[in-house]
Amino acid sequence: MNNNILVIILASGVFYGTPLFFAALGELFTERSGVLNLGVEGMMLMGGVSAVWASQHIPGTSWFVVLCSILIGAFAGALVAALHAFLCVTLRTNQTVAGLSITIFAGALGLSSYFANVWDVASETVKHPIRILNPGGLADTPIVGPILFHQTILTYLSWVLCVLSVVYLFRTRTGLKLRSVGESPQTADAVGINVAKYRYIHTILGGALAGVGGTYYSLTIVPQWVDGVTKGAGWIAIALVIFGFWRPDLTLLGAYLFGALQSLGLTLKSRNIQINGSILDAMPFIMTVLVLVIVSGGWAHKRLRAPAALGVPYEREER
Amino acid sequence: MQSPLRLERRLTQPKWLNWGVPLLSLLGALILGGIVLFATGKNPISVYARIVERGFASTDAFSRTLISxxxxxxxxxxxxxxxxxxxxxxxxxxxxxxxxxxxxxxxxxxxxxxxxxxxxxxxxxxxxxxxxxxxxxxxxxxxxxxxxxxxxxxxxxxxxxxxxxxxxxxxxxxxxxxxxxxxxxxxxxxxxxxxxxxxxxxxxxxxxxxxxxxxxxxxxxxxxxxxxxxxxxxxxxxxxxxxxxxxxxxxxxxxxxxxxxxxxxxxxxxxxxxxxxxxxxxxxxxxxxxxxxxxxxxxxxxxxxxxxxxxxxxxxxxxxxxxQGPDFPSGLVGTLQGLILFTAVAGEILTRYRIKRQNTIADGVIV
Structure with a gap:
């Protein structure tokens, strides 16, 4: 039963969806604060390359090295995000151009590749990849086991994060403040919320989560360093935030859907089912466009739209 | 997070900004790039010199530059x-x-x-x-x-x-x-x-x-x-x-x-x-x-x-x-492009704002 094709498709959806979720959750926080971050791809790659470096150079037991690698991946992503926050919040530059600059600067043809060369991380395989963890033998339960519990520590962590994020955004005072900064920074400022602080913190947090997403690619999926290993996952993450209507729970489901679609072609091919892989590959992107069309007009626009101040620099002097 | 500097919107745009800002931006990018190069054990001056040489310095190089x-x-x-x-x-x-x-x-x-x-x-x-x-x-x-x-x-x-x-x-x-x-x-x-x-x-x-x-x-x-x-x-x-x-x-x-x-x-x-x-x-x-x-x-x-x-x-x-080679790893070009962009978008701010030192005492008095 656990070899059923549907089970395999769902399991790979969770497996390939996890890094998408990390990056998308990060982008979600950033966008909720009113900052558009188009540099996710660059942050993921910087996280990924730093994590590989860490995993090759930090001594110690396997789990310790893995933990350090994840943290260093997150740190690298956060560092790049701090640069984005500086450009967008302090210097109030055009956020689209700033985000694209980040991706060009750090991306597949930029700093991540440069560091990979200088550190020489691509030449050997990763010594301590993030392995599948079977919590208490749960992976052997029929159907649910292989889908949900034949995963890495990062997947289990992502569920915790998902729940925490929902609580944080919709059930805490800080979360309410964060959303008000994204909706109307003027109002937030008037009631004494430090807009710049909120934007900095959540942009940097977003970058850290993107870095973890990148780490998942270089330490779990591949696991080795290849320039541009994320293959555009950062852009999918940005799309996912829209797809999930800026809500962590829906974004998680969307990530699994996109993850399943990404791997569906391969899964079907291994079962000798002939299907046009190109159409499957294109589905996430086409679906995002369709969702965007739906949420852009009418009823949905009022309830499920983007934060109102998304992408608009806040200029306090002009109140 | 009170920053010591304050941005004040410019009402007029002086002429010198049109050429001054891009030039400053480029200079800034070269300095930042130099820091990256230096930190990773390369000599910035010789890298830049070779970029100029292979990109612009001969008619042959320039013809290839036009292709790119x-x-x-x-x-x-x-x-x-x-x-x-x-x-x-x-x-x-x-x-x-x-x-x-x-x-x-x-x-x-x-x-x-x-x-x-x-x-x-x-x-x-x-x-x-x-x-x-x-x-x-x-x-x-x-x-x-x-x-x-x-x-x-x-x-x-x-x-x-x-x-x-x-x-x-x-x-x-x-x-x-x-x-x-x-x-x-x-x-x-x-x-x-x-x-x-x-x-x-x-x-x-x-x-x-x-x-x-x-x-x-x-x-x-x-x-x-x-x-x-x-x-x-x-x-x-x-x-x-x-x-x-x-x-x-x-x-x-x-x-x-x-x-x-x-x-x-x-x-x-x-x-x-x-x-x-x-x-x-x-x-x-x-x-x-x-x-x-x-x-x-x-x-x-x-x-x-x-x-x-x-x-x-x-x-x-x-x-x-x-x-491209060990002395000039791939990725350097994208890094430099990104840095030029950063300094350019950051420089753009000079055309829109004047940077002033924050005068906290005066702010207090005005109230």
Missing amino acids: ATPFAFTGLAASVAFRMGLINIGGEGQLYLGTIGAAFAGIAFQDQPTAVIIATMIIFGMLFGGAWAAIVGILKAKFSTNEIITSLMLNYVAAIFLDYLIFNSSSYWRDPKSYGFPTGKRLIKNAYWNDISIGSIEIPFGFVVAVVAAVIVWFLYNRTRFGYEVGVIASSPNAARYAGIRARWKIITVMALSGALAGLGGASDVGDFRHVLDAKGVQISGYGYTGIVVAALARLNPLSAIFVAVFLGGLSNAGYAL
């Missing part, structure tokens, strides 16, 4: 015309792919015609395909007010998958049926090649000349016609445009299509000038569309400046190819 610059010029123009109206078209990448598809189709289909006819149809089909692809984004924006940043970006991936499909996953019109092992596209016949124009010992790609002509036309359109004036009004005040009776929806679609057509023209030049084949992998690796946004931003959306910026960035990436 040509696609950047087209995608830079494409981004400029859209950004000028506040349309953030980052789909230049996908629109360029569609341009290569259109131009390769024309190059194969009309190969029995005289060269001039082949080239003309390649240009027309490249522009049509790229323009139509971008028009999708424009129509969605005009009809449903969808965010063009995301739709244009998503369509880049759809275009890339479509391009792969034509060459790798199907027996399409473009694929060479005789290519075994690694599938490739049908090669154009020699008659369909766009020939370089030589001035002295500098070889200028025909596509580069087309780009210059296109830049002049775009400049004229945006600075000397009613169309350009209306685009400017929409960009600076959408409401004013509506009261004045300007049909913004039509403009969105038209400007997007124009932007896509320019990117598509870049695709046509890619096929006609350089590759002579629909090269699905090659054109995707290059990231021309994304660099176009860099070009537009550095040129401050001026189509004529875009040509010069394209040559500058072309020189950088040409030197990058020529020097």
Whole structure:
């Protein structure tokens, strides 16, 4: 039963969806604060390359090295995000151009590749990849086991994060403040919320989560360093935030859907089912466009739209 | 987080900013890049010297720089015309792919015609395909007010998958049926090649000349016609445009299509000038569309400046190819491009604001 094709498709959806979720959750926080971050791809790659470096150079037991690698991946992503926050919040530059600059600067043809060369991380395989963890033998339960519990520590962590994020955004005072900064920074400022602080913190947090997403690619999926290993996952993450209507729970489901679609072609091919892989590959992107069309007009626009101040620099002097 | 510096909006823009800011930005980028190089154990001066040498210092190097610059010029123009109206078209990448598809189709289909006819149809089909692809984004924006940043970006991936499909996953019109092992596209016949124009010992790609002509036309359109004036009004005040009776929806679609057509023209030049084949992998690796946004931003959306910026960035990436090796790792060019962009967007702030020291005591007294 656990070899059923549907089970395999769902399991790979969770497996390939996890890094998408990390990056998308990060982008979600950033966008909720009113900052558009188009540099996710660059942050993921910087996280990924730093994590590989860490995993090759930090001594110690396997789990310790893995933990350090994840943290260093997150740190690298956060560092790049701090640069984005500086450009967008302090210097109030055009956020689209700033985000694209980040991706060009750090991306597949930029700093991540440069560091990979200088550190020489691509030449050997990763010594301590993030392995599948079977919590208490749960992976052997029929159907649910292989889908949900034949995963890495990062997947289990992502569920915790998902729940925490929902609580944080919709059930805490800080979360309410964060959303008000994204909706109307003027109002937030008037009631004494430090807009710049909120934007900095959540942009940097977003970058850290993107870095973890990148780490998942270089330490779990591949696991080795290849320039541009994320293959555009950062852009999918940005799309996912829209797809999930800026809500962590829906974004998680969307990530699994996109993850399943990404791997569906391969899964079907291994079962000798002939299907046009190109159409499957294109589905996430086409679906995002369709969702965007739906949420852009009418009823949905009022309830499920983007934060109102998304992408608009806040200029306090002009109140 | 009270910053010691304060930004104050400039009411007038002094003339010196127009050349001073880009120059300062470039200098800043070189210094930051130098720090990165130095920190990773390279000598910044010698790296920069070699970039200049291999990018610009000889006629041979300069001819190769123009080859790299040509696609950047087209995608830079494409981004400029859209950004000028506040349309953030980052789909230049996908629109360029569609341009290569259109131009390769024309190059194969009309190969029995005289060269001039082949080239003309390649240009027309490249522009049509790229323009139509971008028009999708424009129509969605005009009809449903969808965010063009995301739709244009998503369509880049759809275009890339479509391009792969034509060459790798199907027996399409473009694929060479005789290519075994690694599938490739049908090669154009020699008659369909766009020939370089030589001035002295500098070889200028025909596509580069087309780009210059296109830049002049775009400049004229945006600075000397009613169309350009209306685009400017929409960009600076959408409401004013509506009261004045300007049909913004039509403009969105038209400007997007124009932007896509320019990117598509870049695709046509890619096929006609350089590759002579629909090269699905090659054109995707290059990231021309994304660099176009860099070009537009550095040129401050001026189509004529875009040509010069394209040559500058072309020189950088040409030197990058020529020097690639252990001393000059791949990734350095993108890093430097990114740094130039950062300092350019950060420098932009100097044109809009004056930086003042925060005077906290005075603030307290005013209350």
